Amino acid sequence: MKTVQMKPDVTNSLLGFGCMRFPTKSGxxxxxxxxxxxEYxxxxxxxxxxxxxxYHDGESETLLGTFLKKLPRDSFTVSTKLPxxxxxxxxxxxxxxxxxxAKLQxxxxxxxxLHALNKERxxxxxxxxxxxxxxxxxxxxKVKYIGFSYHDDKETYQKIGTSYDWDFCLQQINYIDYKKQQGIEGYELMAKRNIPVWVMEPLKGGNLTTLAPDIMNEFQKVHPNDSSAKWAFRWVHTLPGVKLILSGMSTLEQVVENIKIFEAIEPLNKEELTTIDNVRNMINNRIKVACTACNYCMPCPNKVNIPRNFKIYNDAYMFNNLASGKYSYNNFLQEEEKSLNCIECQECLLKCPQKLNIPVLLQEVTDNLSI
Ligand SMILES: NC(=O)c1ccc[n+]([C@@H]2O[C@H](COP(=O)([O-])OP(=O)(O)OC[C@H]3O[C@@H](n4cnc5c(N)ncnc54)[C@H](OP(=O)(O)O)[C@@H]3O)[C@@H](O)[C@H]2O)c1
Ligand code: SF4
Ligand code: SF4
Structure with missing residues (x-):
């Protein structure tokens, strides 16, 4: 596992385990x-x-505490976030x-x-x-190092980023979103001051692992056996100020694959970066809704499953397969979860870190996927 000197007294694995997307059973x-x-x-x-x-309605911290309790305290580092x-x-x-x-023991x-800062928070x-x-x-x-995670615009980031001597910061960075929110400028602001940058959503919440065959072909022309996840992680690793890459792995297979990738991860070279540019353009031409499935908008009082509707809609377009999208919408969503139940109450609007106009986009989903 590739390691990084984060602080004089902290050496950590470059891959961090994001505990937001654990597998679930009956909710x-x-x-x-x-x-x-x-354990793996x-x-x-x-x-x-x-x-x-x-995370997981408070159960992520509790479960993680049960796991960490068994380990020598100096063999791991742990972070959590203030609501x-x-x-x-x-x-x-x-x-x-x-x-x-207490929950983390x-x-x-x-x-x-400080969790998910924006102007108001x-x-x-x-x-x-x-x-x-x-x-x-x-x-x-009680705490060694203090930082913040962030979801808002570039201007607010500049203000927050320079208002305290932060020990580190957590930003959403991946090869599709590198201009959004704090953008690459936010990364540079911190990297220039030698403040370690942590990355969340390096795979855009999994979206960068389900690419259409013609897009995958661009990658395979260069490295026939490398997964889209590997390309996405390597792109993030190309930024030298990034000292930790968090991935919210949801299956054991993903944990195994990602560890294998991070055992010998290398930054991308110039030619490989050009391939990413091509792939980015191809994807941007296909994604309909920039939802990262963070679940912040949930629960909807009317029971609409907002991220699932957007995932099905995006997949339909990324894979150029509207028939499959219609099938998923009509068969894999519970009746009350469907976008057509949105009553435009707007309660979800301010909760979305991506600033998506959720009711308008849900109407678009209904128009395209509902029979
Ligand atoms: N502070 C904040 O505001 C904030 C916001 C978001 C995230 N975070 C933190 O950052 C962490 C990382 O963000 P993230 O969970 O969005 O990371 P991510 O790595 O972009 O997305 C994780 C998802 O990617 C898919 N995935 C992971 N490895 C894969 C592989 N090898 N092959 C195929 N698919 C793979 C899985 O999706 P499927 O489950 O669909 O298979 C998984 O749930 C979070 O867990 C959390 O700790 C913080
Ligand atoms: S606007 Fe629609 S999706 Fe959003 S909370 Fe209201 S009913 Fe739910
Ligand atoms: S609509 Fe926004 S808040 Fe809801 S899951 Fe998607 S990105 Fe997150």
Whole structure:
């Protein structure tokens, strides 16, 4: 497993385990399978685990704590994230942290993040004196390093990124989205100041692994046996300021494959980068909705399964197979989950980090896929 010197006292695997997309059974985390995946990852060199307060309705932190408890504390690093949108007063900061430490069954966190910052959430943080909180928890030894994850525009990123001496930051970066949100400018702002950049959604939540055959052919002309996941991870690794790549693996096969990739991962060369440019253009011409399946918009009060509708719609176009999309829409979605049940109440709108106009796009799905 390729490792990186993140901090003078921290060497971590370049691949981090994102604990947001564990396999599920009847709506709950599949405990047995997830434990197998975590154990495989740890025993093959993955030593960083990333979770957050809301993942799997709070169960991700709890399960991860049960797993980490069995390991020597100095053999792994762990990060979780403060649900800043729930903070109503200064004391809430430390109350949440204490609750998270208890769930993770650790005395301290290696890394703590303000979760999914945007303009509004940053204002909440400032209003409640977040800098005092940072100094307090570091002084008490509850947290070693402090950073933030982010979903908003470039301007807000510049403001937040330069307003504190951050120890690291987490950004959404992949070869399709490199201009969105904080963009590559956000990456450069931090990399220039030697602030380690962590990457989330390197596979665009899995979207970059289901490419149409004509697109895959572009990759196979160069490396006949390399998967689309390998190309996507290698593209991220080409950015030298990236010190951790988080992938939310949801099957044991994915864990095995990704570990194999990261055992000998190399940045892309100039010719390979040109191939990525071609592939990017081809994909951009096909994706209909830039949904990353982060689930932040869920649950919809009217029971519409927003990300599933978008995934089926995107797949239909990426694979140039509308008939298959119609079949999936009409057979694999529960009746109440279908886009046609959207009543345009707009409750989901502000929750989407990608700023998608969800009701309008759901109508587009209905128009194209509903019989
Ligand atoms: N702070 C934030 O705001 C925030 C937001 C998003 C993510 N994150 C963190 O960042 C982590 C990484 O983001 P992400 O989960 O979106 O990463 P990602 O690697 O882009 O997406 C993970 C998904 O990709 C697919 N996948 C992974 N490896 C694969 C392989 N070898 N072959 C085929 N498909 C593969 C799986 O999709 P299928 O399940 O469809 O097979 C998996 O669920 C998260 O788990 C979370 O810890 C943080
Ligand atoms: S606008 Fe539609 S999808 Fe969004 S919350 Fe309302 S009913 Fe659900
Ligand atoms: S519509 Fe937006 S919030 Fe909902 S899953 Fe997709 S990207 Fe996430």
């Amino acid at each position: 709950k985390i599949d405990y047995e399978q997830t434990m197998k995946m975590l 990852a740890y025993s093959h060199g993955v030593n960083h685990f990333d979770t957050a307060y809301p 800043i949108w729930k903070v109503k007063k200064y004391e809430d900061f430390e109350n949440f942290l204490d609750e998270q430490l 650790v005395d301290y966190l290696d890394f703590y993040l 940053w204002e909440i943080a400032l209003k409640h004196n977040v800098f005092k909180f940072f100094e307090t928890i570091k002084a008490k030894g």
